[in-house]
Amino acid sequence: xxxxxxxxxxxxxxxxxxxxxxxxxxxxxxxxxxxxxxxxxxxxxxxxxxxxxxxxxxxxxxxxxxxxxxxxxxxxxxxxxxxxxxxxxxxxxxxxxxxxxxxxxxxxxxxxxxxxxxxxxxxxxxxxxxxxxxxxxxxxxxxxxxxxxxxxxxxxxxxxxxxxxxxxxxxxxxxxxxxxxxxxxxxxxxxxxxxxxxxxxxxxxxxxxxxxxxxxxxxxxxxxxxxxxxxxxxxxxxxxxxxxxxxxxxxxxxxxxxxxxxxxxxxxxxxxxxxxxxxxxxxxxxxxxxxxxxxxxxxxxxxxxxxxxxxxxxxxxxxx
Amino acid sequence: xxxxxxxxxxxxxxxxxxxxxxxxxxxxxxxxxxxxxxxxxxxxxxxxxxxxxxxxxxxxxxxxxxxxxxxxxxxxxxxxxxxxxxxxxxxxxxxxxxxxxxxxxxxxxxxxxxxxxxxxxxxxxxxxxxxxxxxxxxxxxxxxxxxxxxxxxxxxxxxxxxxxxxxxxxxxxxxxxxxxxxxxxxxxxxxxxxxxxxxxxxxxxxxxxxxxxxxxxxxxxxxxxxxxxxxxxxxxxxxxxxxxxxxxxxxxxxxxxxxxxxxxxxxxxxxxxxxxxxxxxxxxxxxxxxxxxxxxxxxxxxxxxxxxxxxxxxxxxxxxxxxxxxxxxxxxxxxxxxxxxxxxxxxxxxxxxxxxxxxxxxx
Numbered sequence: 001x002x003x004x005x006x007x008x009x010x011x012x013x014x015x016x017x018x019x020x021x022x023x024x025x026x027x028x029x030x031x032x033x034x035x036x037x038x039x040x041x042x043x044x045x046x047x048x049x050x051x052x053x054x055x056x057x058x059x060x061x062x063x064x065x066x067x068x069x070x071x072x073x074x075x076x077x078x079x080x081x082x083x084x085x086x087x088x089x090x091x092x093x094x095x096x097x098x099x100x101x102x103x104x105x106x107x108x109x110x111x112x113x114x115x116x117x118x119x120x121x122x123x124x125x126x127x128x129x130x131x132x133x134x135x136x137x138x139x140x141x142x143x144x145x146x147x148x149x150x151x152x153x154x155x156x157x158x159x160x161x162x163x164x165x166x167x168x169x170x171x172x173x174x175x176x177x178x179x180x181x182x183x184x185x186x187x188x189x190x191x192x193x194x195x196x197x198x199x200x201x202x203x204x205x206x207x208x209x210x211x212x213x214x215x216x217x218x219x220x221x222x223x224x225x226x227x228x229x230x231x232x233x234x235x236x237x238x239x240x241x242x243x244x245x246x247x248x249x250x251x252x253x254x255x256x257x258x259x260x261x262x263x264x265x266x267x268x269x270x271x272x273x274x275x276x277x278x279x280x281x282x283x284x285x286x287x288x289x290x291x292x293x294x295x296x297x298x299x300x301x302x303x304x305x306x307x308x309x310x311x312x313x314x315x316x317x318x319x320x
Numbered sequence: 321x322x323x324x325x326x327x328x329x330x331x332x333x334x335x336x337x338x339x340x341x342x343x344x345x346x347x348x349x350x351x352x353x354x355x356x357x358x359x360x361x362x363x364x365x366x367x368x369x370x371x372x373x374x375x376x377x378x379x380x381x382x383x384x385x386x387x388x389x390x391x392x393x394x395x396x397x398x399x400x401x402x403x404x405x406x407x408x409x410x411x412x413x414x415x416x417x418x419x420x421x422x423x424x425x426x427x428x429x430x431x432x433x434x435x436x437x438x439x440x441x442x443x444x445x446x447x448x449x450x451x452x453x454x455x456x457x458x459x460x461x462x463x464x465x466x467x468x469x470x471x472x473x474x475x476x477x478x479x480x481x482x483x484x485x486x487x488x489x490x491x492x493x494x495x496x497x498x499x500x501x502x503x504x505x506x507x508x509x510x511x512x513x514x515x516x517x518x519x520x521x522x523x524x525x526x527x528x529x530x531x532x533x534x535x536x537x538x539x540x541x542x543x544x545x546x547x548x549x550x551x552x553x554x555x556x557x558x559x560x561x562x563x564x565x566x567x568x569x570x571x572x573x574x575x576x577x578x579x580x581x582x583x584x585x586x587x588x589x590x591x592x593x594x595x596x597x598x599x600x601x602x603x604x605x606x607x608x609x610x611x612x613x614x615x616x617x618x619x620x621x622x623x624x625x626x627x628x629x630x631x632x633x634x635x636x637x638x639x640x641x642x643x644x645x646x647x648x649x650x651x652x653x654x655x656x657x658x659x660x661x662x663x664x665x666x667x668x669x670x671x672x673x674x675x676x677x678x679x680x681x682x683x
Binding site for chain 2: 240249293
C-alpha cells in the first residue's frame with residue numbers, strides 16, 4: 001500500500017475536512033463570549049473540553065469501526081457504556097484500592113461486547129446495524145439487572161482524578177488528547193492502522209494482499225467496545241456514579257463526531273484529530289443555544305440545521 | 321402554601337385511616353372508604369412507556385409487589401407489566417394486545433398526552449377500566465391519577481422566597497425534556513408561581529432530562545455566562561448534577577431544591593454538616609404506581625371515583641432529612657408505600673375537596 005491511500009483528494013486545496021469542526025467551534029465560542037461577556041470565555045471552553053473529552057473517547061472507538069468498511073457501525077455504544085459503568089462501579093465498590101481492577105473489568109467487558117457484536121455480524125451474517133442494535137438491548141437489560149434501581153457511586157480517587165486540575169487546566173481532557181494522538185499515530189504508522197484502512201477501502205483487495213480482514217474488523221469492534229467502556233468508567237467518576245440512562249446521549253453523538261470529524265462513512269479513511277473539533281462543536285453549540293435563551297424547539301431546529309449545513313459544506317472525504 | 325398536610329403526623333394520619341374504614345355506607349358520591357366488591361377474579365395490567373431509569377425500575381417493582389400481595393389476599397387475580405421503549409406506537413400496540421388479552425383494568429403511564437387516545441378509547445369501549453397516572457391522557461373516558469404540578473412549582477418558589485426574602489434574586493431553572501408533558505405542566509406551574517414573586521428572575525433555563533449526568537453537562541455549559549445564582553429550580557433527579565456543576569465551576573452552592581434522590585439527600589446532609597447548608601426536597605414517588613393500582617382495584621370493586629385523583633407530593637424538610645436518608649437505599653429514590661386504605665383516603669379527600677392525606681416521615 002502506498003501513502004496515497006491515506007491522502008485526501010487534492011482537488012480542493014483549501015481546508016482539510018477535519019478542520020471545519022474546529023472552525024465552527026471557534027465561531028460558536030466567540031459568539032457565546034460576545035453574548036455573555038469576556039469573563040466567561042475561559043470557563044466556557046474549559047467546560048466544553050471537559051465534556052467533549054467523553055464524546056472523543058466514544059467517537060474514537062466508533063471511528064475505528066466506521067473506517068473498517070462500508071456499513072460498519074456500532075449502535076451498542078450507549079448500552080456498553082452504561083453496562084461497563086455499572087460493572088466497574090460494582091467491582092470497585094467505592095474503594096480507592098480497587099480502581100485498577102474496576103478499570104480492567106470495564107475494558108474487558110467492553111472488548112467482550114465488541115467481540116460479541118462482531119460474532120453476530122460474521123457468524124449470523126447480520127448487517128452491523130441490526131447486530132449491534134440487537135446486542136445493545138441485551139446489554140441494556142443486563143445493566144437494568146445490575147443495579148437498575150440505584151445510582152452506584154464511584155471511589156473518591158476516581159472522582160478526584162476526573163475533576164483534577166493542575167494550574168487551572170483539567171487533566172482528563174489532556175489525557176484524552178494524548179489518546180487522540182496515539183490513535184492518530186496508530187492509524188498512520190502501525191500495521192493495524194494500515195490494515196484497518198486497507199480493509200475499509202476494499203475488503204477484497206486487502207484480502208488478496210494478505211490482510212486477515214476478519215481479524216482486523218474483530219479488533220476494531222473490540223476497541224470500539226473498550227472505548228465505550230472506558231467512557232462509562234470515566235463518566236461515572238466525573239458525574240458521581242453509574243446511572244441507567246447515562247449512555248443515551250452518546251448514540252447520535254458518537255456517530256456525528258466521527259462523520260463531522262472527517263472520517264468517511266464509506267470506510268477506509270479515518271481522522272482521529274478531527275473528532276476533537278466535532279466534539280467541541282457539539283458542546284459549544286449546546287452552550288451557545290442555551291446562552292441565547294432560545295426555545296427548545298428552536299434549539300432542536302438549529303442543531304439539526306447546523307449539522308446538515310456543516311456536513312454539506314465540508315468537502316467529502318473519499319475512500320480511494 | 322398548601323403544604324400543611326404533608327407534615328401531618330401519624331396520629332392524625334391514623335385517625336384519617338380509621339375514619340376512612342368506618343365510613344363505608346355513605347351515599348355514592350361522598351367519601352365512602354374502601355369499596356369491598358369482589359375483585360378476586362379481576363386482572364390489572366400496567367402499560368409503562370419507558371423502563372430505562374432507576375425511578376421507573378422502582379415504579380415497576382412497587383407495582384409488582386403490590387400486585388403480588390393483592391393476589392395473595394384474593395383482592396385481585398393477577399397483574400402484568402409491559403414496558404415500551406419510549407415509543408408511543410410501541411406502547412399503543414402493547415395496549416392493543418392487553419385489550420385482546422381481556423384485562424379488567426389497564427393502568428397506563430403514557431408516553432404522550434394525546435397519541436394514545438385512540439387505543440385508550442378502544443379499551444374503554446371494550447369495558448376495560450383505564451387509569452392513566454403521572455402522565456396526561458386527554459381521552460375523557462380514562463381516569464387520571466396525578467400530582468398537581470402547579471403546587472410543585474409553587475412549593476419550590478415559596479420555599480426559596482422564605483429563604484431568600486423578596487429581594488432581587490437570580491434563579492436557574494432546570495427543566496426535564498423538551499416537549500414532555502410533565503415538563504410542560506411543571507414549567508407552567510413555575511411560571512404561574514413566579515407571578516407572586518416579581519423580584520425573582522429566572523436568568524436561564526436548561527434541559528436536564530431528570531438525569532444527573534445531563535444536568536451537570538447542561539448547567540456547566542451555561543454557568544460561565546450567568547451572574548451569581550441564588551436558587552435552582554429542579555424537577556427531580558437533576559439536583560446532584562447541578563451541584564456538581566457549581567462545584568466544578570468553583571462557585572458557591574446556591575439553594576438547589578432537591579428531588580428526593582439518595583445522592584441529593586446525602587450531599588445536602590454533608591453540606592449541612594460542614595457549613596449549615598439548608599434546602600428542601602420535593603418529588604414524585606415511584607410508588608405512585610401503587611396508587612394507580614388501588615384506584616383501578618377500587619373502581620372494579622364499585623367505588624365511585626372522580627375522573628381526576630390528585631396524589632400528594634412527598635416533601636422532605638431539614639427536620640426530616642435524617643429519617644428519610646436512613647430509609648432510602650444507597651443510590652435510590654425516596655419511596656413510600658401506598659396501601660389500599662391510604663389510597664381510599666386519597667380518593668375520598670379528592671371527592672370531598674379536602675386536604676390530601678400526606679406521606680408521613682419514617683420514624
